[in-house]
Amino acid sequence: MRLDVVTIFPEYLEPLNVSLVGKARARGRLDVHVHDLRDWTYDRHNTVDDTPYGGGPGMVMKTEPWGEALDEALADGYEAGAHSPVIVVPTPSGRPFTQELAVELSERPWLIFTPARYEGIDRRVTDEYATRLPVIEVSIGDYVLAGGEAAVLVITEAVARLLPGVLGNAESHRDDSFAPGAMADLLEGPVYTKPPEWRGRGIPEVLLSGHHGRIARWRRDEAFRRTALHRPDLIERCDASGFDKKDREMLSILGWSPAPDGRFWRRPEAVEE
Numbered sequence: 001m002r003l004d005v006v007t008i009f010p011e012y013l014e015p016l017n018v019s020l021v022g023k024a025r026a027r028g029r030l031d032v033h034v035h036d037l038r039d040w041t042y043d044r045h046n047t048v049d050d051t052p053y054g055g056g057p058g059m060v061m062k063t064e065p066w067g068e069a070l071d072e073a074l075a076d077g078y079e080a081g082a083h084s085p086v087i088v089v090p091t092p093s094g095r096p097f098t099q100e101l102a103v104e105l106s107e108r109p110w111l112i113f114t115p116a117r118y119e120g121i122d123r124r125v126t127d128e129y130a131t132r133l134p135v136i137e138v139s140i141g142d143y144v145l146a147g148g149e150a151a152v153l154v155i156t157e158a159v160a161r162l163l164p165g166v167l168g169n170a171e172s173h174r175d176d177s178f179a180p181g182a183m184a185d186l187l188e189g190p191v192y193t194k195p196p197e198w199r200g201r202g203i204p205e206v207l208l209s210g211h212h213g214r215i216a217r218w219r220r221d222e223a224f225r226r227t228a229l230h231r232p233d234l235i236e237r238c239d240a241s242g243f244d245k246k247d248r249e250m251l252s253i254l255g256w257s258p259a260p261d262g263r264f265w266r267r268p269e270a271v272e273e
Contacts, residue, residue, distance in 0.1 A: 002031045002082040002110040012149040040068040058119035085110040087135045090151035094137030106162035115148025185238035189222025
């Protein structure tokens, strides 16, 4: 995968040199190019923003430097043999970033990030490039940051760990929270390691049993417990047909019943408990 980032703070992207992402780069799984937007400004102040049309507080990032920067990044990528670019625009008004979207992006060969500052980028930039290639506006949460660079780091780490050869064990992300398949609407349950006792606290006996079927069932039940406690909205929106008999029994114990529309609803007495 090729990854380009255009930013006015290249130093903010230094974490891309460490941890799994850094290892992915070292192994040639991820080809990262960070570009300084101010390289495409021509006044002595390297101006990248101006006052908004229509008035109002804040400043808006200008079209000219962004257009030239993206054109050059695209030209360089094509020359290097990259193909099928996708522009990813981090913005609070974008599509929510989920594990499903991380998987979708991990299947793309080339991502170009445009982290903005101030009030954002002049809308004409997004509209212009949307006529040439896919543009995905992505939000990492219902809050506002000072800039989009932190979102780039979040998205990149979530995507990079899904690339072949990045994780030491290719199956590591199969049971992640929100992972496509059996865990799509569930949070991962608790995990344990050695020693078997710490400060008077042991670990669940089933994990020492060696019975893979019982262990798998325990882990799934714990996923239901954690999801019901922290994210009941996930259970409310899931499709009941995707759960087997044991799943339904666990949900019933936790106070959930299937509804006529194929979803689950939480019984009033369960809410009180």
